[in-house]
Amino acid sequence: HCTRNNGNMNSDFFHEFKRQASLFLTEKIKTARLALSYVTPAELMTEEATIGNAWPPDTRTMRVISMAAFEVDDFWRITEILHKRFLKFDRKNWRLSYNALILLEYLLTHGPLSVAKEFQRDKDVIKEMASFQYVDERGFNWGLSVKNLSEKVLKLIESETLHKEERARAFKLTHRIERFGSFGHRSSSGDATLEDSSFKTYGRCNSNYNDHQRHEIGYLTSSKSFSIEEGTRRAKGTLKYINSVLRKRENDAESRPGIGDGYTIEDHPLCCNEDQTIVPLLSADE
Template sequence: MNAFSNLNLQIPDMWEVRDVINKVKNVVLNYTEMEAKVHDATNNEAWGASSTVMQEIAQATFNYQYFNEIMPTIYKRFTEKEAKQWRQIYKSLVLLEYLVKNGSERVVDDARSHVSMIKMMKNFHYVDEKGKDQGLNVRNRAKELAELLGDVDLIKAERKKAKKNRNKYTGVGSEGGMMFAAGGGGYNSGGSSSMGGGSRYEGFGSDSNYSSGGGGARGFG
């Protein structure tokens, strides 16, 4: 067996070990299923989150309980991570932007109420040991997200575009594709969100505004 064959055998094993370690960590730290999914989508690996995990988190925002687990976990990634953990901060911005475009309207309301936190990250700085400015991607992403949240018409347009893309790839003519019951857990096949209220941001209803609190972040200045 040559060196390349050995390498191919080792890489899957390494990923499996990391997966087991992450699952054990979730149990030890008593993370909920949705908190664990957010951590998975915003980990420190060099590659991005899977589209499946992102979609599952977006659909979960239609459930009141899951929403209140997802959003605070994202904001904690901004406030509790050191500058050298810039990948987790960047991925959290990517996830939040995805949820604004694909999640419930409640996400939009909540993210807009935290826009000052996001704007802070436009001043994020981190230069790695090789002298590369890794903060650049964070700053650019924060700028784009802050601009999106400040423009309701743009939010509507992006949500409409995201809805069209979902329908194109899934063949589902509904707004949500998958639905979460308002009180409990679990997936239900169905069309729109079980939450009431009129649609203000294209395609999804929202009960009211919810805020998870603010906070400062490290690595800014």
């Protein structure tokens, strides 16, 4: 009996060791890719968010990806990954495309205006996804979830009016959350949570901060002589920069009057307004 218990303990220890070793190796591979190849943090985040996990991309990850999409280079990298995910849609690997669809919906309402135009070419695949049927062993109807999301994304892509309305609604909600502090507590614990999150070594920001960011990051790909330690250092620098941007946005939200108090939705840089002097880097008219 004692021998059997020892065997179980050894087996549990071995499996835990394998799990930790796998996680460690995965993180090292990510760091090496950032340091030694022409890949951006936002690109890696997009790949991970849509690899077909049983859980959907988390809101914080999608938020950072949507911010990065305002930079031209990252915009094309992010959208190219999503295009490939949709092309791979089939009944066996449906989660790849489903997670890509979740991220696309977020980009449509929080990212550059031109996202809707960019994904016109994927409408046929998204329509095909709407006919997907699958109920898991617990009785959850995933087919219905995929159908509902597909139909919503199609409407956002096809209707410019609905697209603008949903963007305005998303902005109001985000502004309200930031205004009342629900998005993140302004304390060191918030930073610690962010550093411990799934995008620990990632970070990229929108084009409004592009010059400073390029100086801070030094473009991870500018030299192929980086060590793993150098890649890690630069990746952490990127994360700190993202933290500072998020804090700045929260502080700005506090200092602005609220919706209905003289602050209009048209003041937001994501809104399409002919009288604006500040427009998105990637506008719908480009």
